[in-house]
């Protein structure tokens with residue numbers, strides 16, 4: 260990769276598999292301790308959790324991109340679990356330079372202000388396997404009569420789903436596992452049994468069941484449940500065993516295919532190019548990557564060569580559940596901790612993305628010592644919405660038509676986090692607007708329906724309660740509008756009462772612009788339910804032709820409600836959810852609004868976003884907008900088998916506001932204009948009239964392939 264033809268966007272590129280291998284090799288030789296492959300590691304071992312790229316600082320990157328400075332050295336971030344130490348901990352190293360590392364630097368204290376206690380570590384796949392093994396071999400055999408009689412338990416027909424967080428205070432690692440019939444779509448087949456496992460000990464043989472829940476009653480352990488069952492004191496509500504395909508939860512279509520659905524194609528091939536991690540179209544260009552934890556991130560987004568955004572990235576996705584079952588009621592998933600990026604899987608042509616989209620592979624090194632490829636896990640395409648970006652038909656004075664197809668460039672990936680799937684879109688429009696959109700689909704998770712369950716959701720199956728929950732998503736948007744330094748300006752409208760100048764005895768309620776500079780972080784932090792000016796934009800130092808500060812406006816489409824009461828002891832861990840929009844001074848020390856260590860110790864958050872807001876002056880500074888969007892999900896019958904994307908999407912828009920002198924889409928070669936004097940059926944007058952000649956061939960579609968089921972470890 261280095262050497263001749265090194266492209267600027269590679270500054271932001273994810274690690275190549277070769278680079279990952281070099282980092283692992285280097286660590287194995289240089290850490291001076293035995294490392295076990297994480298897929299085999301006990302809690303009491305040392306292992307590499309993940310390796311990802313360590314991006315250069317913004318100053319370094321811009322020095323190289325804009326000022327002809329030296330190319331920043333390629334570096335990796337390696338996260339290592341040290342379980343085999345007197346003081347077990349997680350350590351983060353910067354390893355470099357790549358491709359042949361020679362040094363590693365422990366950045367943990369500098370990055371987090373202290374060491375990372377071991378109990379904060381995300382749970383490894385191996386640890387889940389060990390918990391499943393513990394339940395199967397040690398815990399369940401103490402309640403075999405109960406399990407056999409009530410669930411036909413045969414050692415394999417129950418599946419467990421983890422909840423999180425895992426306890427009530429720092430150091431706890433007590434996880435409620437809800438049990439389901441192990442069939443296709445098992446999330447919809449709860450059996451009413453939930454088990455609280457204490458897996459805090461690094462010695463697996465010390466793990467214990469701390470509590471058991473069955474059908475509304477709590478028991479000290481499975482032994483007690485078994486004995487009460489044998490004495491006939493357990494109220495049993497058996498669930499009928501689901502067929503292997505899941506029955507109502509099956510995604511098998513209930514109808515045979517008929518005529519193919521409409522397809523899009525590009526008559527003259529793609530009008531964009533994808534080279535390595537860079538996408539270029541006739542107006543847009545950007546670099547992309549996938550962070551192991553947080554997912555898609557885009558850098559150096561330019562419209563007609565001018566940088567608009569330095570970085571836009573997903574920060575975290577959170578869901579808070581309600582239920583009358585223990586696992587459900589304690590669930591506050593922070594998906595970044597499980598890994599939004601690493602669970603980005605191969606996309607299916609024609610369904611997940613347009614059939615003819617460009618598909619890109621991604622590579623990860625997580626919980627293993629060998630890189631794993633996720634084929635076709637990002638797609639890029641130009642999407643014709645089939646509707647106008649703008650149009651006007653004139654039948655007054657002169658007769659003409661003018662319009663422009665709304666065709667936008669899209670980058671998409673889809674992350675599957677256990678039961679549900681998030682579709683992440685970044686959409687680039689011809690008028691200079693950017694949209695970051697997320698849609699939720701996949702299976703809901705559910706609780707066993709008993710007692711007052713209907714206070715926490717709708718019944719969606721025999722004994723299945725679709726439990727109420729929130730979806731909140733946080734984005735980081737580092738806008739650089741007409742330069743790095745910007746100011747936040749708010750415009751809105753207020754009515755003023757005035758006497759009509761020509762008739763003073765009459766009042767006119769006149770809308771008037773209100774304008775304000777939000778000059779401190781506190782003024783630019785908008786709580787969820789606060790009144791936010793309807794126009795908020797990042798203003799540049801320069802002006803457009805009409806004398807207005809050039810700007811890009813932030814517009815949020817969200818249905819989010821309260822993320823969690825601030826009285827909750829874990830609220831600080833997700834305090835990004837307090838704000839629909841917060842603008843802070845950009846700092847290298849505040850790279851993310853959340854942390855993978857927050858999920859398992861939200862009571863002592865490793866990163867507390869609320870601390871970023873400390874009333875600093877934000878006039879003419881490098882600024883970052885942190886934006887929360889989301890919606891409430893009350894699952895209902897039509898969420899079976901899957902939640903649909905329709906209506907379950909939220910967005911943020913970045914739109915030009917006096918940035919240009921005129922709508923830049925007027926320069927689009929797709930524009931159409933003809934008058935009543937012209938023959939609109941002639942190619943030279945109207946290029947759409949050429950389509951029947953130039954675009955009437957059948958598209959040549961590549962054969963369908965899918966690599967989504969390779970190299971998967973089953974948990």
Ligand SMILES: [Cu+2]
Nearest residue numbers: 699728730892
């Ligand atoms: Cu949902």
